[in-house]
Amino acid sequence: MTNGFCVTSAANYHILENTDLTTPSAPPATIVVAGATGDLGFRIAQELRKRGAIVRALVRPGNTKPAIASLREQGVGILEVDFNDVAALTYACAGAACVVSALSGLREVIIDAQTHLLDAAVAAGVPRFIPSDFSIDFTKLPEGSNRNLDLRREFGHRLDQAPIRATSILNGMFMDLLTGQAPVVLFKIRRVLYWGSADQPLDFTTIANTAAFTAAAALDATTPRYLRIAGETATIRDLQAAANAATGQRFGRLRAGGLWLLRLLIRVTRRLMPAPNDVFPPWQGMQYLHNMFTGLPKFASLDNNRYPEINWTSVREVLAARQ
Numbered sequence: 001m002t003n004g005f006c007v008t009s010a011a012n013y014h015i016l017e018n019t020d021l022t023t024p025s026a027p028p029a030t031i032v033v034a035g036a037t038g039d040l041g042f043r044i045a046q047e048l049r050k051r052g053a054i055v056r057a058l059v060r061p062g063n064t065k066p067a068i069a070s071l072r073e074q075g076v077g078i079l080e081v082d083f084n085d086v087a088a089l090t091y092a093c094a095g096a097a098c099v100v101s102a103l104s105g106l107r108e109v110i111i112d113a114q115t116h117l118l119d120a121a122v123a124a125g126v127p128r129f130i131p132s133d134f135s136i137d138f139t140k141l142p143e144g145s146n147r148n149l150d151l152r153r154e155f156g157h158r159l160d161q162a163p164i165r166a167t168s169i170l171n172g173m174f175m176d177l178l179t180g181q182a183p184v185v186l187f188k189i190r191r192v193l194y195w196g197s198a199d200q201p202l203d204f205t206t207i208a209n210t211a212a213f214t215a216a217a218a219l220d221a222t223t224p225r226y227l228r229i230a231g232e233t234a235t236i237r238d239l240q241a242a243a244n245a246a247t248g249q250r251f252g253r254l255r256a257g258g259l260w261l262l263r264l265l266i267r268v269t270r271r272l273m274p275a276p277n278d279v280f281p282p283w284q285g286m287q288y289l290h291n292m293f294t295g296l297p298k299f300a301s302l303d304n305n306r307y308p309e310i311n312w313t314s315v316r317e318v319l320a321a322r323q
């Protein structure tokens with residue numbers, strides 16, 4: 001251990017030979033990834049390696065997840081760092097072209113840990129920072145309408161004050177959630193459940209597409225403050241058609257009520273099952289759906305074509321691949 005962090009595999013800092021560099025003559029960029037033991041962060045690290053980047057994953061001390069061995073096998077450098085130790089984080093960020101955060105959590109993560117990471121990136125002279133936003137367009141949502149997205153907006157204000165170039169990737173809802181976690185396509189009763197209008201367009205992107213796009217953006221020094229992507233923008237009627245096509249069965253629509261009723265249910269659920277320390281309690285998912293059904297966070301334009309090598313996965317494909 002030195003200075004509060006531990007380099008568990010110094011050899012892994014060095015890029016593997018014969019890696020496929022996007023620009024053969026350019027030296028490989030070093031990208032720091034926080035949250036690489038998580039679902040999205042792991043895939044971002046993988047996609048960065050595919051693009052020839054040197055990847056440094058910052059992990060909490062004592063993390064024994066199998067993801068770490070897998071990252072190491074892929075040539076990712078693993079650094080154990082205390083996310084409260086800005087000096088250690090600064091050392092860990094040295095020489096990087098971009099810091100990517102795919103951390104997930106509440107205030108102590110999205111505000112506290114990410115602020116330490118931001119301070120470290122600035123202190124280390126890293127030119128670019130990608131925060132863990134990965135959501136619907138919270139810049140258009142009123143304060144108080146979604147707890148988790150309020151935290152991202154609050155961190156965004158800090159980011160905008162910092163002397164570093166920031167890029168947020170906004171991807172709508174993870175499309176993968178449609179096969180289970182998000183109660184929209186109800187396979188057992190063959191219904192598509194919704195609130196409000198069946199004609200409201202909703203943005204969806206797979207976790208894999210989001211990771212590929214984020215990796216490309218991390219290696220692109222010309223990115224703007226926000227990039228918006230959607231593998232598919234679909235209404236409830238479109239989801240119904242996708243479910244029919246994917247399963248060969250006929251799905252109906254089930255309108256649970258107006259948006260006012262969903263808002264009321266959120267309030268009641270939050271009162272009865274507050275779970276204040278859960279990142280995604282049921283009422284949080286309901287807030288997300290409510291936001292989407294209002295149409296407010298709908299993307300006005302998309303940056304999908306920025307990296308033409310990405311093939312966008314459709315809702316039908318995701319539903320068809322469901323086990």
Ligand SMILES: NC(=O)c1ccc[n+]([C@@H]2O[C@H](COP(=O)([O-])OP(=O)(O)OC[C@H]3O[C@@H](n4cnc5c(N)ncnc54)[C@H](OP(=O)(O)O)[C@@H]3O)[C@@H](O)[C@H]2O)c1
Nearest residue numbers: 035036037038039040060102103104132134135172173174
């Ligand atoms: N748009 C959508 O529909 C949607 C859906 C889901 C997630 N997301 C977003 O995608 C991003 C990544 O989420 P995910 O699902 O990949 O998360 P995840 O699988 O839960 O992974 C979270 C990562 O954050 C790390 N972490 C958590 N608390 C930490 C702390 N206090 N200090 C340091 N590291 C910490 C975890 O490390 P350990 O291994 O040490 O625990 C892990 O690497 C988040 O912004 C999340 O909100 C978006």
